[in-house]
Amino acid sequence: MTLADVNTAPDSSPTPPVAKKVPVERTHHGDTFVDNYEWLREKENPDVVAHLNAEQAYTDAVTAGQEQLRTDIFNEIKNRTQETDLSVPSRKDGWWYYSRMVEGQSYGIQCRVKAESNGTLEDWTPPLVEPGVPVDGEEILLDGNAEAEGQPFFSLGGAAVTRDGNLYAYAVDNAGDELFTIRIKDLRTGELLSETIENAFYGLAFSPDGRTLFYVLADDSWRPHQIKTHVLGTPVESDQILYQEDDVAMWTGFGLSADRRHLMISIGCSEFSETRLLDFAAPEKGLQVLIPRSAEILYDAEPFLLDGTEKVLLTHDRDAVNSMISVVDAAEFSKPVEEQTWATVVAHDDAVRINGATVTATHMVVSLRKDTIERIQVTALEGLGTPGQSAAVEPVFDEELYTAGMGGSEYESPVIRLVYTSDFTPPRVYDYVLPAAGAEGELLLRKETPVLGGYRSEDYLATREWATASDGTLVPLSVLRRADLTRDGSAAGVVYGYGSYEVSMDPGFGVPRLSLLDRGVVFVIAHVRGGGEMGRHWYEDGKKLNKKNTFSDFVAATDWLAASGWVDPARIGAMGGSAGGLLMGAVANLAPEKYAAIVAQVPFVDALTTILDPELPLSALEWEEWGNPITDPNVYKYMKDYTPYENVRPVAYPKIAAVTSFNDTRVLYVEPAKWVQELRAVSTGSAPIVMKIEMDGGHGGASGRYEGWKTRAWDYAFLADAIGATELR
Template structure:
């Protein structure tokens, strides 16, 4: 910015407390030029990025004061919704214990406390399935021999924020490592607790990213560091008892467009490091039995194959289970002898285990000592299949077996299991079935498996699933594409064209909006709202093509699909077209900004949660958090003028136009490292300056939160109550039906 620009900059107008009820804060304009590919964009509010600037902090506080004033009449409704969530929740509860080595691990929640308590009890071994049958532990009842690993309430005491970013226990059960975030910026501090004494070891590892695990012998802790742009790029090893300063870098990824992560293999024989983007990847493995060999590369990224690898032993031979997209857009699964990876990829021999299918998306695979477990998506639904390892990859391979459930729309996913266990843990849910925990007994030859229900999450307050209906319908886009919608409502709702409706969407990164139970959502449905989940292109609901047809130069399909879903709802006979609102978060917040520009007249209100609304500015600066990683999702506007032009044509902040925008709430957090607060802060200013309408546009900002908002379950309930009250008030759906 030039000196003359600074002199010409307009002063910020921050209303006093009494003025806040009628006048929103107006940020000063400091014109900043951004030029790429011969195009110059003048950004008047880029200065709001100066997080340490007291003027910025004052402005954000003024925004929150204005929001509080504008929404003050919603306070009773917010309290009602919060209490409805609270009254339906069994606050003193615990998870189903999971066995690991000689212990049963579980988490407790206690009424009045915001965070969980991590616990364990010793396991007994008598043989057979009994060894894997969880002990019966009652909520709120003291358990003889229970050991508290970590009371997160004590950790969070006196802190403005708390989040647990991972934990690991040594195989002998003696040491417990955990990572805690006290700011919301997703940078964690690792501490190690000696479970024999309850004392913390002197080692403290600061500013780490997600991911930590002990080596099988318990002598080494592996953890991840992120670079200055919050991109995980280093895997480090800490030998217990040595100075943290001497920790070694096991692997460092220097490509700014690649993401790095690690995990233990299912049999805990290897550390598996995955490096990749959304289009190709590579895997490096450390064999704990031969660490002197260092990291072994499987398939190099130059082969441009997107794959995951799981090592295991089959008849004494080292094998690798590959989930990959080599000649398989929806992915397939192959078994490869580990020795094959020493050859060029074109010369390697891969045995097909699960062939490619245009109608089935393979999400991933793992192994137990006896079975392969596959996560897949068919007919939009995520499900699990298991196949015996014996004969895997040969013509005599056993047929896959799938647990059978009785609902049409549901989600069944892995909930973790031990390699030696004869069963696997499954998590099942649907839109109106609270989460169930099943143990699935792995089938023997020629037999089906058995589902053992361990728990269904209780829902209090007289909840009855039969009071609600979930339907799958299809809306036709302008190009003829059939877009799946999940339509949720009360069963007794009259189809009289007078009800309110909310359309929710995401549509990026191949993330699917799968059926799942929500206590909070019941508060909208009980007020006569028809809730529609739009499974738009860019998500993963319909396979890899569905994703690819909603990314990069096809991104606009995501936005038009959402409008298609809105049009279906408006014409469905269920709602009054003038009583439709929209909601989405993060990349779904970009979707909200795009449809606000595309079809503002179709919505009475929009809630954009942590919205990625200034995407072009962010992705043009690889120094900003996670920006370079986004090139494989949106394209690279730095090097490609076509991508730049395409993105500039839809980026919400740059396409605000003089129309009557509906009520809009942009919800953000000051310490969010994924979508910086500055994006919605700028967007709100531009909307207010340009809109020809009179509806309020507000910025709700959590000054002590991260990408997920404030921490703790009660604060989370308050956040959801705020969002839903804003929508319900705008739609005239404040009363229970």
């Protein structure tokens, strides 16, 4: 099929490209599956590229009538966004760091100004910087627009500054494959150092003396597996491997401890982990293992000094499915785990999920989830883990459904940075003044993201509702709509879901979503099992051999919406991305009649094929999420019974759009490419099934904020057109 094949006369319907069938047999555990489209994996094959271009041409032809709607939604997003804007400055050592966005430019500009130090709270009050107003003493570290000029793609994968503020390391991806080029800039001269590191992964940090840069490399399957050290002024070819992880099912990364005295290497999967520490004061000791992975404990560690004693704060699941927090003398880790003494700081609670903890010089800061809501609590370090421990204090907000998370903090700072948002409250940046023991903290509002175009939060409502799953489980829903919508059963609806990796779909403001709500759409976020909204058990009840609960929960959410009295059941669409794209493929097979349209963004729809091949990007890392179908016939059978590609059946599928990117390394383009071919070949209906492919994009699509807005406008226009919600109310 060539591009010309989809160029049709104005009075005829476009014809979808038909890929040739090249049967390939795949046999596991006595079961043989014939895959007719596996040849589309040959990324360098000109026939594959021609086919993908033909798919895009077909998509363009089918959706040509949506062009004005896409333009309208794009303009609505643009007109509500203050395009010239900046972040709230964050202090690090002697500087305030922030980023600027300029109208008409797609990428951020990284900046800084010198900080004052007078030993008072005022030292931590960010300077007033205003959109479009020059700041005295401002230095530009990196202009993303200049970096992106002439490149098909641009993404900044991380940055680090030496403690003296002289050197700036940054990582750039110009392909969308999440492999980065690291460069180092001398901020005193503006010149780049001669050394350049290619094909690095996420993660950058300087040693305290600024002489060594730590970075990560991934293996051929895009699994981060090496932590390397680059000594400035030496050839990159001589860089040393500090740590290498050879277990293909383990993910490796690193960071600095809050007090920056240690490099912390984290190795783990979703079920257990291992932390190794490098003490910068005694690097000759090498990496020290805290709790070995053989103990099968899932934990995070934060080393710190308490009254001059080396301590480690542990967030762990030892006899605590929802995790708890303990504090341990560092000397205890030389003993076998069962002989160590751990003092409880935050006890286990079946109703509270502990997400993690860090420290400042005076306080422990805990991220937790209670009643589905992510929130922050702080406790004074004095007496931590003893009967004299202070009670935790939590910032109080005035909305029922919200998200409050850490926005970063300096170890010595008397404040922590919080980011607050809800479905209809634009992100707010607060500094929370850490309270003395027994006192309440103070919230200092630093910024609320402006929303233009006459936006008023009171014009919209978010409510918590509950759907009943097929096994009787109550599934939380976030139901978003205009406040003036009439409950007469005539509106359109969209159900959105994810449901994997214990990722929660927390309340959060989204400008693009307003364009659907203003067209009378009731937008439902289904907090299905496999996510983390209801604690660790909620996740475990939606993974491995419980994965089908994710799909049936989503169908139950759709049934709730159909029966809610708000919408016409014939006007419901569905949307999800990545693992949520697998969810879209699964519900399309389970209940195609319930949806007028489905948008599957970078969809993981050929999961079994992928996970059966450990050489494919990230496949082995997925075994802890889905099970290992290579070694376990029960997992193989279970997965084959739900994976979308293998379960396409002769029914009338709704309108489907698979949205993908040619350079995506997390969910390869071949998965949706094969899926849409199988859907078209088997579907008994006449609804169009299209694939939109970004040839220069990655897992997040094309780069740049304007291209991102265009992508979201495309997705929403496809749904809105299918469910008859094209006109503003």
